Amino acid sequence: MTDPARATSPGPEAPTDTASAGYTERLARLAGASWKQRLDVQRPYRWNVRRLNLGRVLDLGCGLGRNLAHLDGNGVGIDHNPTSVATAREHGHVAFTPEEFRNSPHARPGAFDSLLMAHVVEHVPHETAVALLREHLPFVRPGGKVVLICPQERGWASDATHVRFVDFTGLAELCGEAGLPVERAYSFPFPRRAGQVFAYNEFVVVARLPDRPR
Template sequence: MTERSTSTPPDFAAVPDRPVPAGEGAGDPTGTSAADTASVAYTERLARLGGVSWKQWLDVQRPYRWNVRRLNLGRVLDVGCGIGRNLAHLDGNGVGIDHNPTSVATARARGFTAFTPDEFRGGPYDRPDSFDTLLLAHVIEHVQHATALELVREYLPYLRPGGRVLFICPQERGWASDATHVRFVDLAGLAALSAELGLTVERSFSFPFPRWAGKAFTYNEFVVLARKPS
């Protein structure tokens, strides 16, 4: 793991925003394209990728599980929880939200607490200042900047004063591996997003390998931990 200052110029700043191709994205009326993050096919893709036997045998999630747990996140609201990969790392201390109802149903079937946005509103966890951490893992790169701001602002009221926001985004190889990614967001981009949201960045690093590995290793990630004012 390598810590890195957010003042360092990004290594991949030239990567442009990638528009979602026609017929793909949240507007796909068929709900059958894996390039639509709200589709059944996208949930199936997540389950297929996570269920590969060699990944289970090698426990490839071990370093990512360790990374989440060592940050002592407390009670977590996992926005964009998918089928529950990070909820599994939180030892029952997480509540998930996802716009894909099939992913939410899958997460529930795995024993996790998860809701669609409509289900969450007015439910038992719809209480201001009730979470210690807001987690957005592999979410920000799926939407344009204005949408990212809107999304985080929607859920910031659920974060207690002085609570933290944890952003995780893929590096180059991981970004290129998913057709639903619309823009590349590095450490500098996450720091800028945090500043616009009134958050103070406390940690910023590449994980699990140094920054250079992101161009070759699909699962290298940008990690930024920022704090909400008290």
């Protein structure tokens, strides 16, 4: 898909590497803005992820652990940024780098009820996203859920580390290549048209792993 025109400029000093300490610092700075804390801007997103009833979650690309916090820590996070992993741990979450996770007792077949990839796919080429999904699906139980979340146009344009724009069609294609039937796709928190101007509007796709053959 052709990338939409950048709606906003991320600024000349914005980090371009999601594995850097600077990227973690940017996430922490944005999340810690005083006005966001006063208004509890995460409240609708917290409600959204909780209502999906994800059970024990494998949060792939967990960042600072925001979604783990939304889920009251009921899960394990993985992130390739060691500084972000350390920050998530400081917040009381169970989080690992990919290598650490593979060597952990959590890396067991079917150990999780669901897989969450929130704001990950837009950071990597399509082939990498497919590989990540396939690599981690065995850790989810048969019949478990897979939730993919990506920013819409305004949000995509706000981050220099975003490499491609992914909409409902792109997420459905990703699920199809991984053998995951899509159960639901919706725009959140506002209707799709809001994504052109509201940086925090998201594409949400819910798919499910097939049950074991009987």
